[in-house]
Each structure stands twice: as structure tokens, then as C-alpha cells.
Amino acid sequence: MNPVKTYGTERDVRPSAGKRRRWSRFKQDGELSLLFLPGFLYLLIFAYIPMAGIVVAFKNFKVNLGVFRSEWVGFANFEFLFTTELAYRIVRNTILYSLSYMTVTMACALALAILMSELSRRWLKVHQTVLFLPFFLSWVIVSYITDTMLDHQSGFLNSMLEWFGMEPRMWYFENDAWPLLLNLVNLWKGIGFQTLIFYAGMMGIDYTYYEAAKIDGASKLQMAMKITIPLLAPIISVLIILSVANMFRGDFGLHYFIPRDSGMVYATTDIIDTFVFRALRSMGDVAMAAAVGLFQSVVGLVMVVLANFVIRKVNEENSLW
Amino acid sequence: MARAIINGIFALISLCMFLPFVLVITSSLSAEQSIIANGYQYIPEQWSTEGYATVFKSPAILLRAYGVTAFITVAGTALSLLLTAMTAYVLSRKDYKFGRLATFYVFFTMLFSGGLVPFYILMTQYLHLKDNILAIILPSLLNVFYVMIMRSYMLKIPFEMIESAKMDGAGEFRIFFRMVLPLSTPGLATLGLMISFNYWNEWFNALLFLENQSLAPLQLLLQRMIRNIEFLTSNSDFVSQFGMEVAIADLPKYNVRMAMAILAAGPMMFVFPFFQRYFVAGLTIGSLKG
Secondary structure (H helix, E strand, O other): OOHHHHOOHHHHOOOOHHHHHHHHHHHHHHHHHHHHHHHHHHHHHHHHHHHHHHHHHHEEOOOOOHHHHOEEOOOHHHHHHHHOHHHHHHHHHHHHHHHHHHHHHHHHHHHHHHHHOOOOHHHHHHHHHHHHHHHHOOHHHHHHHHHHHHOOOOOHHHHHHHHOOOOOOOHHHOOOOHHHHHHHHHHHHHHHHHHHHHHHHHHOOOHHHHHHHHHOOOOHHHHHHHHHHHHHHHHHHHHHHHHHHOOOOOOHHHHHHOOOOOHHHHHHHOOHHHHHHHHHHOOOOHHHHHHHHHHHHHHHHHHHHHHHHHHHHHOHHHOOO | OHHHHHHHHHHHHHHHHHHHHHHHHHHHOEOHHHHHHHOOOOOOOOEOOHHHHHHHHOOHHHHHHHHHHHHHHHHHHHHHHHHHHHHHHHHHOOOOOOHHHHHHHHHHHHHOOOOHHHHHHHHHHHOOOOOOOHHHHHHHOOOHHHHHHHHHHHOOOOHHHHHHHHHOOOOHHHHHHHHHHHHOHHHHHHHHHHHHHHHHOOOHHHHHHOOOHHHOOHHHHHHHHHHHHHHHHHOHHHHHHOOOHHHHHOOOOHHHHHHHHHHHHHHHHHHHHHHHHHHHHHHHHHHHHO
């Protein structure tokens, strides 16, 4: 019995203790509901009402008629989308970029985190700060930085190419360089954060494992492969679920600002998000943008559920729910 | 030996991470002619502070954008923290009658969303927030991921404390504001930092909803600047057809652009190293549990 409770007046002294308790329970739930109310209303307006708004995808949306009075057209928006080359292109780009960002960043970050544990404390701080710095810049600022590198006339990259006696290139007009460029920029901006996550996870590993391995004569590489990576598996799997779930949600900022929204390179830079934005803002094709958006949300939902299911089969503890 | 190699590898990587910044800094301090003649250079032929001088000659636009950014950062972070903490607290209370329902209600929004278009229509057609500063504050007030972090933080507050406060006659509001919030200060600080960085760097909603020039936060101002220059320079034939050569001559020069970028990103970059350790601490706590 909790000693505090025995001092409680309402429980022992008052005759109507049961009624009072029910009343206080009711009051408590009421007050908590009141605390929850702002969040409830916020999500209702900004998350749930837009969910209902997906009907736009099945309508011929006219701004002056609004969502409800616009004419129903069934799946016409989807039909139009999937009969063009466009759907194939943006879906392919979105998935391929997501996959390559995920694997490249994860592999590099894991390697760096393992190497990081060999650094002295002082250097660790310095390198962590430098690696982490780009993570806090907006894509707009990053686009200024990439511009100093890629600009046709003044960019540093072209100066370098010329210095080596090669032809300068028109980066913003050429398709084939972008898969590499976007991967590099993404790696540059994101590596610090993921390295830190892995490093933080490694700090939680019991030191005695390594001592025992050392006594058994294990090399550093063996320790990394047999101790560190298996023990980081929970973190790795959470990161994989999250990125698989977001596979259909590309990074709009990266794909919009870094190639400067250049129409010449849409073939290799355009993803679902940039397409939806353009359809909505520049082409004014609201209904089609909504159709793509709905497609994206539904596939996203399926991906999360699927990813979670697979992870749960492998190891129950690592799943999200 | 192995240690020297690892130190070398890290020195090289850090250099690769850092050098792009240096190029922006040296370009902002270059004379315009040397950029035109040689491109952006790490060691420009001719140094000059002309870029900064030009920006400071008419600082009104930049200051205005700073003002807008400062306002959305402060107001947005304060409101967002309060809303996040309130929501997270209710979800952390295991004895709340509608706890499971509320948890599902909140977390479902992470799984499914209407997408950009319904959100855009809601904001412009129904809430009429186009060209309204609220359009950049409201959409990111409640991040469900942050609610999750805050909730697991609050779950660590011993329930006995809450119960004993109730025995002493404190209502739920009092418990929340007087006890739970102060006890969550470290968590609030970490989240507050992340949220304020997000608001400082906000451009997406600004890009979508703000057309009025005077409302533009820093990031949008920078985006518009680089956008206009691009259009005019890459279509110079097209532009000159309409006798607009004067406009091109008046464009912000290379060094001015880079000076603007430095001035906009600068404060964050100076502040960042001081706060970085809190992030690291916050992350460490977060991932140890996972």
C-alpha cells in the first residue's frame, strides 16, 4: 500500500468515497481531454480534413466551384497520368533515388561511426561538428553552395575540368550527371546526422564485449563485423523502416533547388514531389496533382505496413507497432 | 599506424565537408571582375568587400526578411512547444480514459495523409491564408514525430509524483504546467532547438503561400534572388529582345549573391557549434532507448 494514500481524506473519512472517486475520475478525464483538445483540433484541421480532400483526385477541380461542387470524373485523372510516360518516369526516379540515398548514406555513416571510435576525444569533437554542420543548412543555402560548384561560367567544377584540360560541361542542361551529383549532395548534407545516430548507438554497447574479443585475439575488423554491426541492428532496422516508408516521399528541397528546377534535366531529377508541386503551382493542373498525391499516400501507407510486417517477422522488438 | 590512417581519412573527409563553405566565403569577398574572369576561386585574384557594401547600402530588404524569420522562429517555436508538450503529456498518461483512442488519432496521421493538393486547397480556399504570415507558422506547429519523442520523455516521470500531487488537490492543468513542464525542461530544450532550426530554415510553405514580397522570410528571399538571376541570365537573348539589358546590368552581382547567402546563413552557423552538444546529448538519449 502506498503510504501517501493512507493520508488521503476523501477515501477513508467521507462516507460517499466511491461516488467521489468516480467524480474525480470523471473530472480528471475531462481536464485531460481539455488539454488534448488543441492538438485534436489542430490535427482535425490540418491532417484529417485534407484526407477527405483527396476526393479532388476524382474530380475535375475548378477553383471557382470548390471541392464539393466540382464535377466527378471517376478515374479519368489517373488514366491520363498512367497512359503517359510521365508516371513511369517520376515513380522510377523517386524509388531509385530513395534506394540509393538509403544504401549509400547508411553504408558510409556506419563505416564512419565505426572509425570514429578510434579517434581521440579532441579530434572527435572537431570532426563531428564539421560533419554535422551541413545538416542544419536549408536546401536554399545549399543550392547557393552547389551553384558555386556547378555554374556553367563561373563554377569551380568547370574551372577544375579546364585546368585538367577537359571540356567544361553545362551541368544544369545535362541529364547523365545528376544521379551522381544528387547522391553526392545528399550524402554531404545527411552523413553527419546518420553517423551521429550510429555513434550514439555504439556508445550504448557494453564495453566488456570488446574486451573479451580482444582477449580472444579478434582484429578490429572482426570486432566491427561480429559485435558492433549486429548490436546496432535494432537502430539500423528502425532507420530502414523509416526510409522504406518514405520511399515514395522524395526530398522535395533536394530535387527542386539543387538542379535549379531546370526543365532540361527533369528526366533524371524529377520525382513525384517535384512533379506534384509543378502540376499544382505552374501548370495549374490541380486534379492531376491530387491524383498523383493520392497514389503517393496510398503506396506510402502500404509500404509502412509492409515494412513493419517484415521487420516484425524478423524480430518482434524492432517493429514500430 | 592504423590510428594515423584513420586520422588522415577523417581530416580528408572534414576538408571535403568544409571546403564548399570556404568557396562561398571567398567568393563573397572577391572583386566582381575576378569572378567574371576566373570563376569562383578559393584564392581570388582580387579581394574586395564590395559585395557586403552593396548589401548594406540598402539593408531594408534583408532586415525585413530577418524580422520575418525571427518572428516566425520565436512565435512558431513557443506555440509549437506548448502544443507538442500538451499533446504528448495527455498521451503519456496511462490512466487517461481515451488514451488509446487519442494515441491512434495522433499517430495515424503519420501513416496516411491527404497529400499536398488538399492541403493547399484547404490553406488557400478555405482558411484564406495566402499571403498571411500564419501560413508559415501553422502548418508545422505539431509534428507527430516530436510528439512521440516528448511522450517517451514524459513517460519517465514517475507516476507516483503525479498521483501525490493529485492527492494534494492539484488539478490536471496545475500538474501539467507546474510539475510536468518544469520536469521536462531538458526534453523541451532539445525539441525547441530542433523546432527553431526548422522555422529558421523554413521555405516550403513560404514558397507555396507567400507572394507578397514584404512577407518573405530569409530563405524565400534567397530563393527568389537566385531564381530571378537564373531566369534573366539563362534567357539573356530572350530578355534583350524586349530591350531589358539594363535590368541585367542591375542584377545582383556574383559577390553580392554570395554575401547575401553568408549573411542569411551566418547567424545559424555561428550559433550551431554552441548548441550542437545538446543535439548530440538528445540523440544519444533517444537512440539508447531504441
